[in-house]
Amino acid sequence: MSKTLPLQDQRWIANTLFHSGKLRPDLKLWYEPPVPALIYHQTPTPDRFFTHRLMVWMPYHLWKVRVFCPDCGKQLTGYGVHKRSRKVLDIDRYYLMVTETLRCTVCSSNYLSTSQTVRNQLDLPHQKMFRLILTRKYACDIRVIRLLRDRTLGNSPARLAKQLKENHGEEWLNRVAHYFGECAEFVDGPNLLPVVCQQPPKHIDVPTSRWLLSVYGMDILTRLDHIKASITSTFGSILKMDSTKKITKKLAGHGRGTAQWVTSIGNEVGQILNSVLTVQEGPGLDSMVSGVMERYRQADVPPPVLLYVDCGCCKSEGPSKLQTRFAAWPDLHIRLDIWHFMRRLAVGCTTDAHTLYPAFMGSLSACIFEWDAGDLTLLRQAKREQLRQEGVPGITDRMVDMRIGKKELSRYCRRRTRGEEATIKLIEQVLQTLGGANGRDLMGVPLLDDVRMEHIWRVQKHHVRCIQDVPGVRLYAVVGTTTTKCGIILTKYRCARGSTSLESFHCHLNRFIPGTSANALNFQLYLLEGLNRWNQDRGTAAVTSTPSAYLTYSGDVTQSINNNALKLFGQAFVPTFRAPSQYTGELIGVDYLLSQTGQPLNVIPGSEETDNMLEDVDEGEEEEEEEDEGFQEGCGSCMHARNGQSREPGRVSVGAEEPALHGHRKPDGEQHCCSVAEPDGL
Structure with missing residues (x-):
């Protein structure tokens, strides 16, 4: 063991673990190293200034657990301390870990206590005490990797590696400063002989960002x-289905170029039931749809009543392809997403930069929707009382309406569609009003291409029926209340209409995959982790009660705690947690794609092939650090174009009813026509 232990740690670890050449029987899991003395009477040595903490992972020795051989089933016995110690990367320092060897006396097989074979035989609380992730050369504390789990913009492996390097560097320099300071006092003091001080040990470098990944x-x-079980335990009564090409180019390795679409199915609160990579839409999604329907049947959950899509909603004669695909749910209503319907009509505009374009889109929204009169009256009353308390004189209805913002409307007021006949009539009025000479700007450019818009409207008119709300289906859920200063109680609503939540999910999808590319295994792991965290975040946001104070995504730990709490106290410790059902076997993400291309992904934890694929991180997968722009030459616009984060138009966060249009405009336009004004005042 002396070959792998730092020199400054060998003496105190030997005295701690062994007595008279034998392993002590009263070991502990953690040991703190001896600290430097407060006062030195002779020249200090660097040993105590640079020692490391020690973790003794010996479950057989510590807890007297019974561990069995996986081959013959006989109980394993202790075979001494393993000769190799491990350096473990922590937040600001390394610490050391030693383990034991277990031996089967029947088949003469040896196992380390750190192996997955031994750790899987421990109960979950003892398994979680082993907070290390082992690689071939190094080991990493789980607290470091937790910083990478939240896949947000800017949270890259390169950023984490830089932060760890800074933490380790500062901690090491602090210890060097302490040691040099103690030695300097002896050099400055009176001495008969020259003071000779030892050099500090060499600093241990932090691994690269590729290793962290x-x-x-x-x-x-x-x-x-557990992640797969959590994803396949998600249900909903209102589903959304949409496809994107956002991250298909990030798939590297033997799967490069095979994925054409990422198709996802979500529910009314924004959770994802399944997200798969496919070689094509249409028939390529039959297996995914069949798996979701079978999930509902096995769980005995009522089938959904509504499905929002971006295409294939209806057919002039006979059932549509989607109706055939969802044949097991004959009562399912398939509706076209209103946002996509409006975008189809917007193609008839000459340009989205036209000055009347926002007014046109806002008018389309007003033609389709109308606000709930009761909610609107209550909000107007609250706003009027607010203006009165602010001392605003001469309050009029128009003044009140102008002070009501879009966020307040979408938060406190519900909307409903006007009906097929009324919508067709109003849209035709808008097209007639803004068409021709009436729709020209100051430069004489018309808003609408009359010939193209006439053809588009003739084709899309029959889809007006597909965008209407289904009678009897509740699209709004109460998420809370707000009491104004004047005592008026306003109800907060969340809308389930449309596929905006999927648009938002696809906007965040790129962040789940670090860097620019990933092989099939890494791509699959990153995607599943992102799906799991996304679903739990959406589920927490949808709960109307006070959320749990414990922010964790480790469902297995929470489930174990609740099971033991029921035995001890008769109630769950985290009542908001719902344990997932058993994994249904549905193919998710890259697994679905490889099932179509005939290249299955064999994942065996701990195998050499799996480890090689995990460590096969492409150069493009390691995100580059941002360059310092302080001394670069060039115009500001070039800098912005090179270093700015691009964003696809039409993407907003979960919670809004409709995403933004070209140039990040809302469907209702930038004018106030989205709020209280009716479409008659165009």
Whole structure:
């Protein structure tokens, strides 16, 4: 063991673990190293200034657990301390870990206590005490990898590696400063002989960001079964289905170029039931749809009543392809997303930069929707009282309406569609009003291409029936209340209409995959981890009661706590947690794609092939650090174009009823026509 232990740690670890050449029987899990003395009477040595913490992972020795051989089933016995110690990367320092060897006396097989074979035989609380992720050369503390789990913009492996390097560097320099300061006092004092001080030990470098990314994949691999079970335990009564090409180019390796679409199915609160990569839409989605319908049947959950799509909603004669695909749900209503319907009509505009374009889109929204009169009256009353308390004189209805913002309307007021006949009549009025000379700007450019718009409207008119609300289906859920200063109680609503939540999910999809590319295994792991966290975040946001104070995505730990709490106290410790059902076997993400291309993804945790794929991180997968722009030459617009984050138009966050249009405009336009004004005043 002396070959792998730092020199400054060998003496105190030997005295701690061994007595008279034998392993002590009263070991502990953690040991703190001896600290430097407060006062030195002779020249200090660097040993105590640079020692490391020690973790003793010996479950057989510590807890007297019974561990069995996986081959013959006989109980394993202790075979001494393993000769190799491990350096473990922590937030600001390394610490050391030693383990034991277990031996089967029947088949003469040896196992380390750190192996997955031994750890899987421990109960969950003891398993979680092993907070390390082991690689071939190094080891990493789980607290480091937790910083990578939240896949948000800017949270890259390169950023984490830089932060760790800074943490380790500052901690090391603080210890060097302490040691040099103590030695300097002896050099400055009176001495008969020259003072000779030892050099501090060499600093241990922090691994690269590529290594951190491979450890991140190993962490996901240990929780893979629970993650899949959580995803396939998601249901909903109002579903949304949409496809995108956002991240298909990030798939590298033997799967490069095979994925054409990412198709997702979500529910009314924004959770994702399944998200798959496919070689094509249409028939390529039959297996996914069949798996979701079978999930509902096995769980005995009532089938959904409504499905929002971006195409294939209806057919002039006979059932549509979607109706045939969802044949097991004959009562399912398929509706076209209103946002996509409006975008189809917007193609008839000459340009989205036209000055009347916002007014046109706002008018389309007003032609389709009308506000609930009761909610609107209550909001107007609250706004009027607010203006009165502010001392505003001469309050009029128009003044009140102008002070009501879009966020307040969408938060406190519900909307409903006007009906097929009324919508067709109003849209035709808008097209007639803004067409021809009436729709020209100051430069004489018309808003609408009359010939093209006439053809588009003739084709899309029959889809007006597909955008109407289904009678009896509740599209709004109460998420809370707000009491104004004047005592008026306003109800907060969340709308389930349309596929905006899927648009938002696809906007965040790129962040789930670090860097620019990933092989099939890493891509799958990153995607599953992102789906799991996304669903839990959406589920927490949809709960109307006070959320739990414990922010965690480790469902297996929470489930174990609740099971033990029921035995001890008769009630769950985290009542908001719902344990997932058993994994249904549905193919998710890259697995679905490989099932179509005939290249299955074999994942065996701990195998050499799996480890090689986890460590096979492409150069493009390691995100580059941002360059310092302080001394670069060039215009500001070039800098912005090169370093700015692009964003696809038409993407907003979950919670809004409709996404933004070209140039990030809302469907209702930038004018106030989206709020209280009716379409008659165009």
